[in-house]
Amino acid sequence: MHKTPLLDQLESGPYPSFVKDLKRLAAKKPQVNDLLGQLERSYKEKITHWKHGGIVGVLGYGSGIIGRYSDLPDEFPGLEHFHTMRINHPSGWFYTTQAIREVCDIWDQYGSGILNMHGATGDLVLLGTTTDNLEPCFQALAHKGWDIGGSGSAMRSPSCCVGPARCEWAMFDTLEACYECTQHFQFDLHRPSFPYKYKLKFSGCPNDCVAAVARADQSHIGVWRDDIKIDQSAVKAYDGGELKPRGGATPYAKLDVKADVVDLCPTGCMSWDGKTLKIDNKNCNHCMHCINMMPQALKPGSERGVTILMGSHAPILEGAQMSWVIVPFMEVEPPFDNIKELTERIIEWWAENGKNRERVGELILRLGMRTFLEAVGLPPVPQSVIRPRANPFFYWKQEDFDAEAAGKKYYTTK
Amino acid sequence: MHKTPLLDQLESGPYPSFVKDLKRLAAKKPQVNDLLGQLERSYKEKITHWKHGGIVGVLGYGSGIIGRYSDLPDEFPGLEHFHTMRINHPSGWFYTTQAIREVCDIWDQYGSGILNMHGATGDLVLLGTTTDNLEPCFQALAHKGWDIGGSGSAMRSPSCCVGPARCEWAMFDTLEACYECTQHFQFDLHRPSFPYKYKLKFSGCPNDCVAAVARADQSHIGVWRDDIKIDQSAVKAYDGGELKPRGGATPYAKLDVKADVVDLCPTGCMSWDGKTLKIDNKNCNHCMHCINMMPQALKPGSERGVTILMGSHAPILEGAQMSWVIVPFMEVEPPFDNIKELTERIIEWWAENGKNRERVGELILRLGMRTFLEAVGLPPVPQSVIRPRANPFFYWKQEDFDAEAAGKKYYTTK
Amino acid sequence: MAERITDIGPPHYGKFLSPVIKENYGKWVSHEIIEPGILKHVAESGAEIYSVRVASPRILTTLQARDICEVADKYCGGYLRFTSRHNFELLVSDKAKLEPLKAELAKRGMPKGGTGHSITNIVHTQGWIHCHTPAIDASGVVKSVMDDLFEYFGSHRLPAQVRISLACCLNMCGAVHCSDIAILGVHRTPPKVNHDRLRHLCEIPTTISACPTGAIRPHPDKSLKSVTVNEERCMYCGNCYTMCPAMPLFDPKKGGVALLVGGKVSNAKSPPMFSRLAVPWIPNNPPRWPEVVQTIRKILIKYAEGANKYERVAEWIERIGWEKFFEVCDIPFTYQHIDDYKWAYDTYRTSMHFKF
Amino acid sequence: MAERITDIGPPHYGKFLSPVIKENYGKWVSHEIIEPGILKHVAESGAEIYSVRVASPRILTTLQARDICEVADKYCGGYLRFTSRHNFELLVSDKAKLEPLKAELAKRGMPKGGTGHSITNIVHTQGWIHCHTPAIDASGVVKSVMDDLFEYFGSHRLPAQVRISLACCLNMCGAVHCSDIAILGVHRTPPKVNHDRLRHLCEIPTTISACPTGAIRPHPDKSLKSVTVNEERCMYCGNCYTMCPAMPLFDPKKGGVALLVGGKVSNAKSPPMFSRLAVPWIPNNPPRWPEVVQTIRKILIKYAEGANKYERVAEWIERIGWEKFFEVCDIPFTYQHIDDYKWAYDTYRTSMHFKF
């Protein structure tokens, strides 16, 4: 066993220790021992010892495997090849122990036995195997019902929040939408042919527990457009302290309906006279705050759908973006054909116009929202913008002049 | 007299009519008659009839005159030359009738007799004369104590709010600062040698009555940094309705100190229990709101100075900018040497680095705040930004590494 | 002839201050607006000065200037000033003269007002009277709008100050980019290149680099020594015309008015804000621009009805949300409203915080 | 060997749902957090499911995975899930099993928590365990920070949720750009070009165009078939290295940690916000990164003391102002904090709204 005096210091402390866990396995798997050895070197030298990734894969697929080679293969022969396999996770990361054990058995056989549950995109990540083992490992997994996830310039494994499986606020079936879209885009997931990566995420409500707004090129977030349902007696129970604020999530014993809910409503559309809670729903912006605070008293309305937002990605190259509203409301139901079709139109436009390594959000910024909206057949809506433009530099097209000739006015709808 | 059926429709109505006024003069001045004639043509054809300006001027000056020629000189011979002379206005636009009459006399002799009181930059604009008349008109004015203002790539005529001359909130002497700087930069005002225009404006307090933040490359706005002075009995008088809100400026009979002042304070740093108004001055952001509402009860503190903000301009080319904070607080007093010196340093840097027609704000954006601050010898301060950067793309210089080697830490001042 | 004088700068303002102002310079303690258009300032010494603010079309003939001087001589000892929004103020030190002054102003058709919660003078520019790039006239539009809104000039009826500004082209002389309501003259055609003139009048590199969108290219026919415009990339800013007279972009039918709203300058309560596009185009209809006048009135009325006490237009819209602004003002939302210029991203709605 | 299978996609989640969940799918009516780490969801039918959330270092061996399965078999009929922040949740349908389960977890050193007003698991990335571009390790930093903040994992003591994330380089895998506290590995040296390798491994045009600041140019010596880096323009993003392995930018001393704070994802009350630079550099000190740990604790304590009820870190800072954040946390403000990238202007303070 390699000596790891620095890493050993990470064995103590109350939070679960990955070092402790890896050491257990290192006793059985030489490559895990080597991994600890190389990691120790990195801790000492403060530098990575992985070479720039190479392209490896399984037959017919161009994605899902991250090639990885040590730059100290002589010292750590177990790491000469140490590729990652991204396995597409089930919607909502639900498992049975049987399923997990099946994966473990295969991975013990073909790989290092190290997993990430899960990768930041959501995949079940199998960390460390050799080029030779990729194909047999893949097929063993496939025969147990698993497939490889995305990487490279491809559709990436979509992910979703726990949604209707265990949350009262899911405004649509996030798990099924995620599953349906994953299946629909299998070809593009496995065969990179896009300008760059493309991520889909599905959150059941504006709490956005899967961080769709921050890290999905196409973010789907559940929303309602009618009135919040109020159980006035439950509101009173909160005010009286019988029900705990936020379902007990807080250090506070009692909710002050006025101070903690009404006064913090971002639109100021609520009022509470000590007896009746009123909401001016036309002015509610679905922030979820009041519902979060009083889950037993308030529920989202029943006219439900998704908002589609586009464009988020990490900072490379233009600076990070969050997704912005493209379609404020879309009714959806399995098999989610309207989401799939829209996604296809968007990807088609992006594939045609995007430069190499240009995320769709960057492309929309480069070519302008009008070009994008017209190409995918969506109307301009004020919900897309938090404010209209401040600069006077806007374009006109011949079709605008034609519409004017036919009577279109910009200062009134009449 | 030219027929002006369209313009004639602008003679009626309660607001003072420029057409009526011009017609009076047209009876005496043929060029004014021609101006009305050409204007009528523009009204009919919906197009300007002025040619692209030519360069004309007075001896030794490169600015202050806007050359203007009609594109219909045969029809309107009085407009063949119709240049503007920008006359640098007195600080705060104060006049005696004698001074105005002297200008009128000269302008009746050498020009059209049409004035703008004033131009958008602040100049007293004399509208319409011939090339020949420029020099004699200038000298006649000069002998009465007037000089020409700025135009082109030069220092522009600085301007200021009425300030200490008639306002209780002036935190510094805006008029004298404006005068001093105007005098100091006479050479640059008259001899364009900058990359583009440079505007200075001075507002006595954050109400910014001269719109410095929106339209001065270098904006000076008065500010205090100690405590707001409170006259508690006057506060009560407002609350009781004896004193009218905002000095009577509103449709409202009575001020609700809680709702109209305390609750609208943007920092939430005030409280009012019906008897005592309290301000947590450390958290006040000098928005002026409470002072504006109760001018008899509240006054700015006594530690007073200016904030210097930089960079505003109209939308050509990068989109409009507002000025942003560069120096949060500077003590100033006549003859305002520290303002002049800083301005010189800034202009020097801009003159060296700016491209043709690049405003100083655009240059700072192009080269970065650090380059700018270091060049003019100012420290980085958090008041410059509303928020720090969100992207991780920041630079380091050798001097930073040297400072680190000497013990500098970024996570604590200790 | 007398000695030539240069570089003397403007006269020192001190020469033009009335005795009361001079004595109490920097020592004012408070003010009141005793009625719309009349400010009273009180000094530490107890001295008072009354300022009567009067509307001006800004463009004045020497005749009119002399008329104003006549009034100022009669009631103010010859002391007056102009404001940053081009009204003039008669500085009265003798309170007894206020009533007669008001009567004289009324007689002369010189309306007082523009203080407090009013609509004060419209800051504006040259228009067809003196500029070479305007899409619209300035003074005529101002007259038309102010006639229509006159009831708000001499009163304090609005929830807050409303500042209207006008610029006749995208150069935006004046602070129209931060106005409660901005009236903006806009072109909508790319420049038509006159190759003959261009060759003689313009530098090709300067002309090309004038274009913020890179729409201008050297003409492929090198012998022409001229340029071409990629019309698809042109957003009609006119900057090329500023640099090169051979590229006019005027079109009587396509030029018109855009309205931007929700800007402000002061720091009172909320920080300064830019005006933002409300209506991308209204036809250019001299002499009274009825569609412009009506649309501004509609916006103003909706604001007056909808705003809270002390709320500026910007604050009202930010509170209700822009989507509601378009709804209540019955203004269609178009592609033009969505920013696609350099900092567009920051205007996009990266949240679920919207209303249906 | 069996038939080759491809493109089947992931298993349908339906296979993995416990009976209670299946029956009440989409019919949950409310939830409670009965104690830190234990959620109770109630369905229309009255059915209940208890989810016990347990900390995970995310990196798991098959040994550990099997241990977790053992627990799940014993108390949950073999049903479990992982969360979007990499904790796992034991899905208990029999309330009676909660207490024994808690005891077993305690015995096994598997801490429950991460619910409500806590610090839940740190979303993180590969670090030195598996990536080629990290400036820092991931798992080791996470362990060090979580050990230190452990008291906040299994409790509801904070004014609101605090989400910490880590990315080991500027690619920022994970949503660290919208986290209450983001730990970011940063390089601080320009890439060193290995001309020999570059010639063989990299396409020059792609390499050049990879650089967002245009710092990379073709090498003047054409025979080299390589590139040069204008070091003044390089801000060490590593994008060139991603495209071209011959341009490593590692430096053990200069690499380190930046902290960004005040981001959020949810729409609750305030809209999603980006994290913003708090500390531009802290030395890279394995194995326990004490300066990073201490600085995070300091920020957290100041937040806990200063925030109003229900206020996220972002909301607290926006309320008091960033200048006050730097003051109360005793963090020096430097040139690095001032944005100078593409949308810098929108972060500048174009108002007088600041505090001294």
Ligand code: SRM
């Ligand atoms: C494994 C994983 C991190 C983890 O430890 O969980 C990961 C690892 C890598 N990411 Fe990532 N990214 C991972 C999720 C993300 C996410 C989060 C997400 O998807 O929600 C992001 C931010 C969101 C986004 O897509 O923008 C992310 C943004 C990047 C970027 C920057 C993209 C950008 O537009 O800014 C790169 C750089 C690139 O693509 O060249 C990158 C590149 C990489 C590479 C392939 C390194 C490279 O330069 O080629 C890393 C391989 C590490 C390895 O050896 O395994 N990774 N990467 C995550 C994928 C696991 C999975 O499939 O579940």
Ligand code: SRM
């Ligand atoms: C006369 C005046 C408008 C008025 O009716 O009051 C004016 C008139 C012109 N301006 Fe202006 N600007 C006038 C104040 C402004 C202001 C307001 C201010 O100074 O507070 C601005 C906005 C603030 C700013 O500086 O950005 C302004 C922004 C421009 C611009 C755009 C500059 C930019 O950076 O975006 C141009 C275009 C240019 O410089 O080429 C311009 C150009 C012009 C020209 C010279 C036209 C041109 O293309 O060369 C106009 C000459 C008209 C004429 O025939 O007299 N004018 N111009 C104002 C000067 C009078 C005076 O000296 O008092």
Ligand code: SRM
């Ligand atoms: C005379 C003038 C200064 C000058 O040097 O000429 C002036 C004078 C006063 N201003 Fe002003 N302001 C003057 C232009 C401005 C401007 C500039 C502009 O409109 O272009 C602004 C910024 C407007 C904006 O935000 O868009 C301005 C924003 C204010 C404010 C802040 C109002 C707000 O709530 O946003 C106050 C405070 C108040 O009214 O309570 C104020 C207050 C005042 C006071 C009360 C100051 C005082 O104590 O004497 C003066 C009388 C106000 C009134 O008329 O109601 N003044 N004031 C300007 C008159 C213009 C006019 O003829 O109408």
Ligand code: SRM
């Ligand atoms: C299990 C999980 C979803 C999943 O599919 O895995 C989940 C589950 C719940 N979330 Fe969440 N959230 C989960 C990640 C998130 C994320 C994503 C993230 O952190 O990366 C967010 C966005 C965080 C952000 O804004 O930065 C998130 C923002 C919320 C919010 C809004 C909190 C806020 O005030 O900003 C709520 C509402 C609440 O807590 O009152 C919420 C509420 C809930 C509820 C109460 C929903 C419900 O009724 O069941 C669940 C229990 C909350 C709790 O633990 O206190 N969930 N939740 C995720 C648990 C992660 C973990 O292991 O800690």
Ligand code: SF4
């Ligand atoms: S995003 Fe909404 S629906 Fe989904 S788990 Fe979170 S709170 Fe529930």
Ligand code: SF4
């Ligand atoms: S969801 Fe948000 S905006 Fe709507 S009523 Fe509740 S707190 Fe207010």
Ligand code: SF4
């Ligand atoms: S800016 Fe301030 S000091 Fe100057 S006139 Fe306006 S209110 Fe008075």
Ligand code: SF4
């Ligand atoms: S000046 Fe503004 S921030 Fe300061 S106390 Fe008054 S209202 Fe509040």
Ligand code: SF4
């Ligand atoms: S706004 Fe345009 S058209 Fe009007 S005066 Fe200024 S430059 Fe001329």
Ligand code: SF4
């Ligand atoms: S008008 Fe503006 S955008 Fe159009 S070609 Fe000229 S400079 Fe370019």
Ligand code: SF4
């Ligand atoms: S953040 Fe950077 S170093 Fe870390 S896993 Fe992602 S690409 Fe690799």
Ligand code: SF4
């Ligand atoms: S590290 Fe980034 S900025 Fe530096 S040369 Fe490489 S791509 Fe350019």
